[in-house]
Amino acid sequence: GLKIVVIGGGSSYTPELIDGFIRRAAELPVAEICLVDILAGQHKLDIVADLARRMLTRIGLDSKITTTMDRAAALQGADFVVTQFRVGGLAARARDERFPLQYGVLGQETTGPGGFAKALRTIPVILDICRDMTKICPEAWLINFTNPAGLITESVLTYTKVKCLGLCNVPIHMKMTIAKLLDAKANDVFIDFAGLNHLVWGRKVWHRGIDVTASVLEKMQDGAALTMKNIPDLKWDGDFLRSLGMVPCPYHRYYYMTDSILAEEQAAATTGGAGTRAEIVQAVEENLFKLYQTPELAEKPAELEKRGGAYYSDAAVSLISAIYNDKREIHTVNTVNQGAISGLPTNCVIETNCVISKNGARPLTVGTLPPEIAGLVQQVKAYEMLAVEAGVHGDSNKALQALANHPLIPSVRVAKQLLADLLSLNAAYLPQF
Ligand code: NAD
Numbered sequence: 416g417l418k419i420v421v422i423g424g425g426s427s428y429t430p431e432l433i434d435g436f437i438r439r440a441a442e443l444p445v446a447e448i449c450l451v452d453i454l455a456g457q458h459k460l461d462i463v464a465d466l467a468r469r470m471l472t473r474i475g476l477d478s479k480i481t482t483t484m485d486r487a488a489a490l491q492g493a494d495f496v497v498t499q500f501r502v503g504g505l506a507a508r509a510r511d512e513r514f515p516l517q518y519g520v521l522g523q524e525t526t527g528p529g530g531f532a533k534a535l536r537t538i539p540v541i542l543d544i545c546r547d548m549t550k551i552c553p554e555a556w557l558i559n560f561t562n563p564a565g566l567i568t569e570s571v572l573t574y575t576k577v578k579c580l581g582l583c584n585v586p587i588h589m590k591m592t593i594a595k596l597l598d599a600k601a602n603d604v605f606i607d608f609a610g611l612n613h614l615v616w617g618r619k620v621w622h623r624g625i626d627v628t629a630s631v632l633e634k635m636q637d638g639a640a641l642t643m644k645n646i647p648d649l650k651w652d653g654d655f656l657r658s659l660g661m662v663p664c665p666y667h668r669y670y671y672m673t674d675s676i677l678a679e680e681q682a683a684a685t686t687g688g689a690g691t692r693a694e695i696v697q698a699v700e701e702n703l704f705k706l707y708q709t710p711e712l713a714e715k716p717a718e719l720e721k722r723g724g725a726y727y728s729d730a731a732v733s734l735i736s737a738i739y740n741d742k743r744e745i746h747t748v749n750t751v752n753q754g755a756i757s758g759l760p761t762n763c764v765i766e767t768n769c770v771i772s773k774n775g776a777r778p779l780t781v782g783t784l785p786p787e788i789a790g791l792v793q794q795v796k797a798y799e800m801l802a803v804e805a806g807v808h809g810d811s812n813k814a815l816q817a818l819a820n821h822p823l824i825p826s827v828r829v830a831k832q833l834l835a836d837l838l839s840l841n842a843a844y845l846p847q848f
């Protein structure tokens with residue numbers, strides 16, 4: 416049977432992942448799920464592992480759940496490695512979400528300066544994991560869920576030989592939400608996705624052979640459609656959607672509604688406000704872990720839906736199954752462009768529809784992006800490529816260029832201030848600088 420290694424195993428998302436393996440047990444013979452964490456996460460890890468065991472026992476599966484702080488030992492014999500760790504924990508995320516606000520810049524964990532700080536903290540760790548994998552399990556697949564997922568996957572695919580796919584739940588979440596809007600079965604809906612992680616568009620939506628894009632956009636205007644638990648549900652502008660003719664992802668609000676979201680964030684972050692998303696998640700997580708310790712609980716609890724990662728298990732486990740079973744099925748993943756989007760470097764990482772087989776991902780041809788979206792994609796990709804260089808080499812010239820080129824940062828003056836702040840706030844996690 417397969418050995419699955421989960422790095423960041425103490426995450427409150429782990430029961431979601433276990434649920435995915437349970438639902439696909441017939442196609443994926445899993446012998447062991449090894450949950451890896453660090454000392455600081457041991458308490459969470461033990462709680463999550465116990466719940467995972469109860470979940471498996473309840474439905475009579477005999478896959479083994481093991482836990483360890485010894486990553487190298489865990490990687491022995493691994494077939495798939497799933498990364499879902501958070502360097503610096505939610506406290507670091509809360510800082511990422513707060514420090515840009517004083518300069519009138521968005522505070523978000525993956526988009527803008529907050530995402531940049533998270534990338535700098537994460538890159539040294541993911542490269543370390545890849546060094547271990549190259550030595551210990553060179554044939555294993557790395558399914559990277561750790562954010563910013565596109566940028567982290569680009570670091571892995573540019574600087575290591577590890578076989579890696581980057582995964583986000585936004586595409587599957589859009590598919591499920593759009594199927595509901597259309598009152599259709601999810602399996603009957605096909606979305607032509609292309610773009611970058613958290614910057615992906617549904618260029619066309621098909622329902623059993625019929626192009627239904629226009630009617631999806633029409634329905635999206637009625638309310639705060641297409642959002643996720645972690646993103647303010649601001650209403651889309653109807654004229655804008657109609658003229659765009661493509662379905663933006665929930666994260667596009669940060670680019671298309673920057674002023675409104677910034678105002679919401681600033682209000683939430685002041686005394687008496689709801690707090691930043693990280694601060695809200697801290698409370699949600701505390702409740703989740705209380706619940707996880709209930710001996711009678713042997714299922715993924717509904718409360719987990721308060722997190723942004725809905726359908727994560729579906730995306731991850733169906734992807735693993737497509738590789739293992741050589742399904743040649745279409746999934747939306749982060750992988751090397753290889754010319755799929757012309758105008759972007761062939762070796763950069765994009766988020767797009769790919770045929771998934773035992774050989775990995777082959778992106779479907781996209782061609783030239785229309786001017787409505789091409790500029791934003793180019794600019795964010797340039798930022799990401801500079802951020803990868805900054806994060807891998809600890810290069811402060813590239814770091815300044817990354818921030819100065821980011822479309823959500825208004826000036827070089829602000830870019831320099833943001834950089835100085837984030838380097839000092841995160842000094843404990845930036846060995847490369
Ligand atoms: P979390 O704060 O619960 O962290 C998960 C675990 O990682 C913790 O138990 C922590 O101790 C552990 N950890 C920290 N540093 C580690 C290291 N060096 N090695 C091993 N483990 C380490 O985080 P979470 O909210 O569950 O999110 C986990 C990650 O998944 C984050 O990076 C988050 O951004 C990402 N995520 C991605 C998506 C997506 O769409 N790609 C969706 C949801 C979450």
Ligand code: G6P
Nearest residue numbers: 583584585645692696722723724
């Ligand atoms: C979405 C995104 C993730 C993000 C998450 C945050 O699912 O795709 O990349 O990390 O939400 O959720 P949270 O509950 O942690 O705010």
Ligand code: MN
Nearest residue numbers: 564583584585
């Ligand atoms: Mn995501």
